[in-house]
Structures are given as structure tokens and as C-alpha cells.
Amino acid sequence: MTAQQHSERSLTRRNFVKAGAIACASGLFALNGCTLEEVKHSQLESDFKGIESKQYGLAINVSMLDALGGQEFIDTIIAACHSYHNVPQIDDPKHSIDWIWTQSYEEAFSDIASTYVDEKTASYAYPVMCNHCTDPQCVRVCPTQTTFKRPDGIVMMDYHRCIGCRFCMSACPYGARNLNFMDPRPYVDKATMNPGYPTRSKGVVEKCTLCYELIDQGSVPVCVQAAYGCITFGDLTDENSEIRQVLAQAFSIRRRVELGTGPNVYYIFDDSALYTNAFTGGEGTLFEEDLLEGGE
Amino acid sequence: MKKTGMIAFIVVFCVLALLPFAANAVSPKAPLELDYNTPAINMLEEHKCIEDTEFMKSSHMQLLDQWRNDVVRNGDIVYTATDGTRYEKSLDDTCLACHSNPEDFCDRCHTYEGVEPFCWDCHNSFGLWREDANNEALWQDYVSQVEGGQQ
Amino acid sequence: MLEKVLKGSKFYYGWLLALLVLIGIGVLAYINQLVNGLQLTGMSQDVNWGLYIAQFTFFVGVAASGVMVAIPLYLHDYKEYGPLIIFGEFMAVAAVLVALLNVIVDLGYPARIFNVVLYPTPHSILFWDMVVLSSYLLVNIIIGWTSIAAERKGTKPAHWVHVLAIIAIPLAISIHTVTAFIYCGNVGRPFWASAIVACRFLASAFAAGPALLLLISFIMGKFTDYKLSDKAVDTVAKTVAYAIIANVFFFMLEIFTAFYGNSPHHVEPLAYILFGVHGHNQLVPFMWAAAVLIAIGIVILLVKKWRQTRGLLIIALLCVFLGCWMDKGINFVLAGFVPNSFGEIIDYVPHPNEIMVIVGTFAIGAFVLTLLFKVALAVREGIAQPEAVQKSAAARELAEELKSAEMEEAVEAAKSERAAREAEEAARKAAEEEAAKAAEEAAKAAEEAAKAAEEAVEEGAATAENAAENAASAAENAGEAAEKAPAPEAEAAPETTAEEAAE
Numbered sequence: 001m002t003a004q005q006h007s008e009r010s011l012t013r014r015n016f017v018k019a020g021a022i023a024c025a026s027g028l029f030a031l032n033g034c035t036l037e038e039v040k041h042s043q044l045e046s047d048f049k050g051i052e053s054k055q056y057g058l059a060i061n062v063s064m065l066d067a068l069g070g071q072e073f074i075d076t077i078i079a080a081c082h083s084y085h086n087v088p089q090i091d092d093p094k095h096s097i098d099w100i101w102t103q104s105y106e107e108a109f110s111d112i113a114s115t116y117v118d119e120k121t122a123s124y125a126y127p128v129m130c131n132h133c134t135d136p137q138c139v140r141v142c143p144t145q146t147t148f149k150r151p152d153g154i155v156m157m158d159y160h161r162c163i164g165c166r167f168c169m170s171a172c173p174y175g176a177r178n179l180n181f182m183d184p185r186p187y188v189d190k191a192t193m194n195p196g197y198p199t200r201s202k203g204v205v206e207k208c209t210l211c212y213e214l215i216d217q218g219s220v221p222v223c224v225q226a227a228y229g230c231i232t233f234g235d236l237t238d239e240n241s242e243i244r245q246v247l248a249q250a251f252s253i254r255r256r257v258e259l260g261t262g263p264n265v266y267y268i269f270d271d272s273a274l275y276t277n278a279f280t281g282g283e284g285t286l287f288e289e290d291l292l293e294g295g296e
Numbered sequence: 297m298k299k300t301g302m303i304a305f306i307v308v309f310c311v312l313a314l315l316p317f318a319a320n321a322v323s324p325k326a327p328l329e330l331d332y333n334t335p336a337i338n339m340l341e342e343h344k345c346i347e348d349t350e351f352m353k354s355s356h357m358q359l360l361d362q363w364r365n366d367v368v369r370n371g372d373i374v375y376t377a378t379d380g381t382r383y384e385k386s387l388d389d390t391c392l393a394c395h396s397n398p399e400d401f402c403d404r405c406h407t408y409e410g411v412e413p414f415c416w417d418c419h420n421s422f423g424l425w426r427e428d429a430n431n432e433a434l435w436q437d438y439v440s441q442v443e444g445g446q447q
Numbered sequence: 448m449l450e451k452v453l454k455g456s457k458f459y460y461g462w463l464l465a466l467l468v469l470i471g472i473g474v475l476a477y478i479n480q481l482v483n484g485l486q487l488t489g490m491s492q493d494v495n496w497g498l499y500i501a502q503f504t505f506f507v508g509v510a511a512s513g514v515m516v517a518i519p520l521y522l523h524d525y526k527e528y529g530p531l532i533i534f535g536e537f538m539a540v541a542a543v544l545v546a547l548l549n550v551i552v553d554l555g556y557p558a559r560i561f562n563v564v565l566y567p568t569p570h571s572i573l574f575w576d577m578v579v580l581s582s583y584l585l586v587n588i589i590i591g592w593t594s595i596a597a598e599r600k601g602t603k604p605a606h607w608v609h610v611l612a613i614i615a616i617p618l619a620i621s622i623h624t625v626t627a628f629i630y631c632g633n634v635g636r637p638f639w640a641s642a643i644v645a646c647r648f649l650a651s652a653f654a655a656g657p658a659l660l661l662l663i664s665f666i667m668g669k670f671t672d673y674k675l676s677d678k679a680v681d682t683v684a685k686t687v688a689y690a691i692i693a694n695v696f697f698f699m700l701e702i703f704t705a706f707y708g709n710s711p712h713h714v715e716p717l718a719y720i721l722f723g724v725h726g727h728n729q730l731v732p733f734m735w736a737a738a739v740l741i742a743i744g745i746v747i748l749l750v751k752k753w754r755q756t757r758g759l760l761i762i763a764l765l766c767v768f769l770g771c772w773m774d775k776g777i778n779f780v781l782a783g784f785v786p787n788s789f790g791e792i793i794d795y796v797p798h799p800n801e802i803m804v805i806v807g808t809f810a811i812g813a814f815v816l817t818l819l820f821k822v823a824l825a826v827r828e829g830i831a832q833p834e835a836v837q838k839s840a841a842a843r844e845l846a847e848e849l850k851s852a853e854m855e856e857a858v859e860a861a862k863s864e865r866a867a868r869e870a871e872e873a874a875r876k877a878a879e880e881e882a883a884k885a886a887e888e889a890a891k892a893a894e895e896a897a898k899a900a901e902e903a904v905e906e907g908a909a910t911a912e913n914a915a916e917n918a919a920s921a922a923e924n925a926g927e928a929a930e931k932a933p934a935p936e937a938e939a940a941p942e943t944t945a946e947e948a949a950e
Contacts, residue, residue, distance in 0.1 A: 164555020
């Protein structure tokens, strides 16, 4: 028997590889039938028509926040947010996670801060968070559409998908994103946590989601509820919205506008409300009862 | 020599490969028993999930997958079941409200089937909370709050 | 062909073993990181990419340059590079592997890596990076493997391999360009958001990559017969010189734009690596070490006499490679995070675990590189001594058998017939002629045996029987030939000729 004859009717390496490739391909084809199909069994009629096209934003009145107690008051807002969303409290600044926190004037507005600035402006604490940009960098760079822009303007995160590449953290000009460098659960304060809300897992990026779950239920974000009127929430594209009314009446700035991301968190400098109805118990003030109602 | 060696190899390989099946055929696992004994389920008039049991058994994962995409990506939070009842699309607030014993319900079956979904990495914060016995009072507070909210 | 990796010297096995130990350490360190999370790195919320991504960037460059040495051959038909390009392709394969491994170990949730494929996102540069890197890896494996297989058979690679090799050239440039786009698309990071980044990356890659390739070639030359022509070495060295000068030039452009324009966002990261800012100066030593190394490299490479002195050339190539690594494999990525969104400077201190993981990825790269180069070198050696290596054993055995049996009898016979001296003389002349013929036939037999042996290796064990049969018949032929040749002279002749043939 010659080598030629032999190779013709036996399993040479090449034939083996070929046969293997064909077998794998056919296996894949067969497996195709096993993929998750949409559930058709149910979902008779949904009255859900999709998220309306909007651009939600926040107007933060830093003068009012200062008048209500400055850093101390803002800390209660931060605590409300962090305990509602089960944000872990990690002391090491390298790994700490914050959805909302404070920075000084110079830090928050490093690009536009005046050298000689009035004492008030310089002394305020500025709450910073995700700006829910109109044209967000993080959404552009995410390789898995983990972070995406909802039609109502919220820059949303789908933690189920995140691969932890941290491209979004590099792209975000606002430092609003944090990675879970370790399993966050041991760092969630069990005394103040929200048992009805999930935590996140090790290795995914997280950030403020503008309390999309509350907005979907017709409520407003936690920070807005906890700020006693110092933070106004609303649709920036609707000129009759409350937030547009507030912005129309006061001087406001945004962070790093020159980058073209279109941040939607406005910082208002307006303490005129101090002398109107906010602290006299008149209308337009959020009291504790209102807060609880909104929270449910 | 070569041929017999090859045949011996094939035989040994087949025996090894078929061993698990044979072992299962000889001594099948005890049938799976799930625990439905939770306060919420006991309160139900009819012991029925949001859809019929067969469907839930076979397709709960697809359902949850779809819910997750609906809620997180589309903001669609209401599920209308076949019988017309409306539910919130939520693992924590809907599924686990009745099945408050995921260890004896979800996990038991998942272990039986040898699957490891990563739901609890984030969800079921209740469990996390209950790990801490000192929170018993807070737990009662929370339960009464939720009940109050439902009324 | 793959079986060639199994035969090697003790040093070869020792080297592989050492690499396996390093790989083991790296794997253990990575498991540690998987369990405990990325806290086991120097990264933080502010410096969110570290040495992993820096190594990724650097080795994508090395990978891109592996094909760069193919440009002169394929586009300008510069034959001197002929022996080099397979090693370039294989170096590209190993470098892409190191780059990809560094991306994988960098992920916070690596189990979900296929989400990049499941949810393809064309507006993400990382998606495109995955596309070009995996295509580049595949293309290089195919080109390298088919080329070396063709070389072994003594034929030219198929035409489509040539086409693929030409496709690989723009692909090589694209992988590093796309890697640069990862950085320069970030408007919030002024050190990265520069149009020159892709050019700088390509320039430093075309310096560091060929430098590494030459250094490895010299090492291979020490242990094997592999030799690059001096002309080829000099041309590669010139390429390195041009590329590194271009890299320095591009960096100077950055410095001018930043410091003359004096925009604080642009100045600060550069000041951070050049002089340190507010006492944060941990990257300064790397910056200046890179500057000095690259300067030494350029000077040596520019002076023809020095460049052509092997010892100095090696120093120059080492300088360039290390300088580029410090520039791109450390400083470029880390400095991009200075300052952060709030004007703060956060230092990056690598974690020991992170370094072990990186060493592990390097070891995997070196392991794969060693095996691929081993195959290429073994095939080349096989071609350099065409008839010999595999045939010699069979041929020599045949010749020896002939001698030991029939020859002794012949000698005895010759002794008993001392009287017939004239006959002896005549026989001697005849023997000489016959011996030559016998030698020729023995050589032919050896050739046949060798061919059979080669086929046997190809076709598997069963055909070895054929080869043995062929060898046996060849042996018979040779035996008959030797039988015809009487007396003592025949004793020596076939032996020496067979040995000559064997050599």
C-alpha cells in the first residue's frame, strides 16, 4: 500500500480538521434553535407606549442649599440617595463609590472659576453627579450598550451587561462614574439600606441614574425629594416646565460646557427665594409629608 | 497491535463517556421538592403564579430576561398576565414578594439542574439585610411600612 | 509541522519550563484578582486605566510593526527581508496575544466579554479594536503558517497567501490607529485628545517592534544557524532610526503646542511627566530615562560605523525598545488621567499582584513566540541540509550491515588467494570502479530511504512500513552492489561515501 492510497481512505490530520470544522458548524446551527426566544405566551396588551421624548435635567440652587446648612444639609441629601440606591460606603478614596458628592467651586468649575471670586461663591459646596448629557461621551464609547440614552434624556446603565472595561470612566469629563473595585455588598450599610433595591456586583461601573425607577412610576428623584426645593427636576425641552421657569429667573452655570457634551445639571445662584415663601411656610415648599408621599 | 490498541482506546473512551449516564440510569436522583410555604403564598386564595405553572417552569428565565430588558432599557414596567392581571415587572418586588425563600425555591432547583444564574449578586437585598440579626426591628418597621403603603 | 516543537536542546526545554513557571505564577495572581476584584491593582476611580491597558497599547504597536518588515518585501520586492518576514508575522501573533490578554485581565467582569460580540456597537472604538485585532491575529497566523509550510515543501506560498499578506499591511496600520482612537476621542482628557497620537503610536511602534525583532534574531543566531544578512540588519536598523526620530519629532510637536499655547489643561499632564506637579513626580524618572535611552539609541543608529558594529547596535536597539516602552507602556496612559475632572492629581502605584499578572501575560507571549520560532527554525534547518538529517540513519545502517557480513567473507577469501597477485591487482582496479558504483547506488538508496522516511512523517505511522520496505529494498540494492565489489578496498569505499552522503 503506498502513501498515496493510504491518505485517500484514511483519516489524515487535514481531513480530521475538516470533519471537525463541519461537525462544529452543524452543531452551532443546531444550537441556534436553543437560543432565548421572546416570550409570546403572555403580554396581552400593554398600554405602554414607550418613553416620551424629553430631556430631563436638574437645577441645583447652591445659594439655597447653603442657606439650609451647606455641606451638612447636602450630606443628608447624599445619604438619602446613597441609602436608597444601596451605594456602598467605602472609605478608601481610591475605591469609594458616589452617585452624588460635593466639590468646591474651584474643583467643580476649574475651567471657568474666577481667581478673585466673592466669598459666598467660593465657600459654597457644590453637589456634583452625572450630568445626563445631551450628547454623552460615555454612551458613545461603551462597547456593549451597557450605558445608553433613554428617550427622556436619562443616561441609563444596564448593569447586567457591563464588562467593566471602564472606557466610560475615561471618557466622562465629569468624573461621575465609579467602578466596583471589590464586591460592594459588605460595604452597604445594613442599617440604612433599601431592601427593595438591588446592589451592584463586583467589576461593574455604576453612577447616578436620575432615579429612573421613580420617574417611571411618576415620581421625582430622591435628591430632589430630599432637597426641600433646592433642587428642581423637570423636562428642559418643555418651556412651561418648572425647571425652565426656575432657570429663566436666575443666573446659572454648568460644568465644562466647552466640551460639547451638553450637561443637563444647572447650578443656580439665587437666594431671592430665601425672602419669599420658601421659609415662611407658603406654597411651593416641600415639607416632610410631601416628601414621604413622593417617596412611596 | 495497532488495531487492537485503537479498539481498546475506543472502548475505554466510550465507557468513560457513558459512565455518568449509566450512573444516573442506575440510581436516579431523588425527585426535586420545592418549598412553597411562605406567608405570602399561604395567603393566596388560589396557589398560582402570574402564569400557569408549566409555563413558569419552562420559561421563567426568558420571562425574566425580557422583563429586565423592558424595565432597564425601555422603561416598560407593567406586565399584563394572560388572565389580565397587571404586575410590576420586578424580580425583587414581584417574584420575591411571594417567593420570599429563594434559598429553598430558586436555589434548590438551580442546584438540582446544575445552573448558576448571577441574579443574587445584585438582587435579593432582603437576604442581605436579614443576614444581620440586629436588623430585626428595622425589618418589622419595613414590613409595616410596606403593608401600610399597600393599604 | 507542530511536532517540531517537541525536539530541542536542554536549554530550549529549560527556557520553556521557566516560562511555564512564570505563567503559573501569573495565572495564580489572576485568579486572586478574579476573586478579590480590581482592587488588587494600582487603579483607582480617578486613574481608571493602568499598566494593563498601557501594556495592551504597547504590544499592539509591537504587533503592528511585525508586518511592517513585510512592506519592503511585498511592495518593493526587497529580497533581503525574505528570511525575516515569517518571524515578523509570528512576532505579531505573539504580540497580539499579549495585547489581548492584557485587555482581558483588565476587565472588571471578564465572564461577559462576549457581550462585545453579542451587542455589536459600531459607535464604540473598543468594538472596532476587537474587530481589527482579531482579524489581524487570524491573518498573521494563516500567513505565517502557510508560508512556513510552503517553505518546507520547497514551493512558493499560494497566490492567496500573497494577497492576504498585502491585506495585512493596512490592517497592521489600522490596529494601532484604532488603538490611538481609543485615547484621542476623549475630549475630557487633554493629554490624549490630540490628532498626533495615532502618528506617534505608529512611529514608536515601528521603532520598538523591529528593534525587538532584530534583538530576537540575534539571540536566535546565538543558538541556531539562523543568520540575517548584514544588509538586512542594517536596513532594519535604519528603519528603527527613522521611526524613533519621527516619534521624538511628534512628541516635540506636542510640547510646543502645549507650552507655547500655554493652555493649562494641555500643559499640566506634560508638566506632570516632565517636571512633576505639586510634588507629584512619580512618572518623571521614566520620562527622563526614556529621553536619555532614546537619545543614546538615535546617536548610535545615526552613525553608520557604530550602527554596523554589532555590540553597539544591540545597545542602541535595547535603548530604543526600553525607551519606547517607558514612553508608551507606562507614561502615556497614566499621564492622561492628570489632572482629573476636578483638577486633582491622583498617583498610581502598581500593586504587586498586578505586576505578576502582567509578567504572566508576557511569559505566555514569550512561550508562544518560542514555539512558533522553533517551528520556523526547525523547518529552515531541514531545508538547509536537504538529504541528510532524516535519511542518514537508515543509510548508515545499511552500509554497516553490508560490511559486517559479506565483506568479512570476502576478506577471508582474498587472504587465501595471496598467490594470485596479478589477479589481485586487477581485482583491485575493478574493486575501485565497483566501489564507486556501489557508493553511488548506496547514496541513491539513501535518498530513497530518506524520501520514504519523509513521507512516513507526513502520512503517519502506517506508511512507515512502506518506507521501511523501500529502505529494505534500497539496502538490498546497495548490498548487491557491494557484493560485486571484491576485497579490502570495497570495505572502505561504500562506508565513506555513505557517510559523505549522510552529511
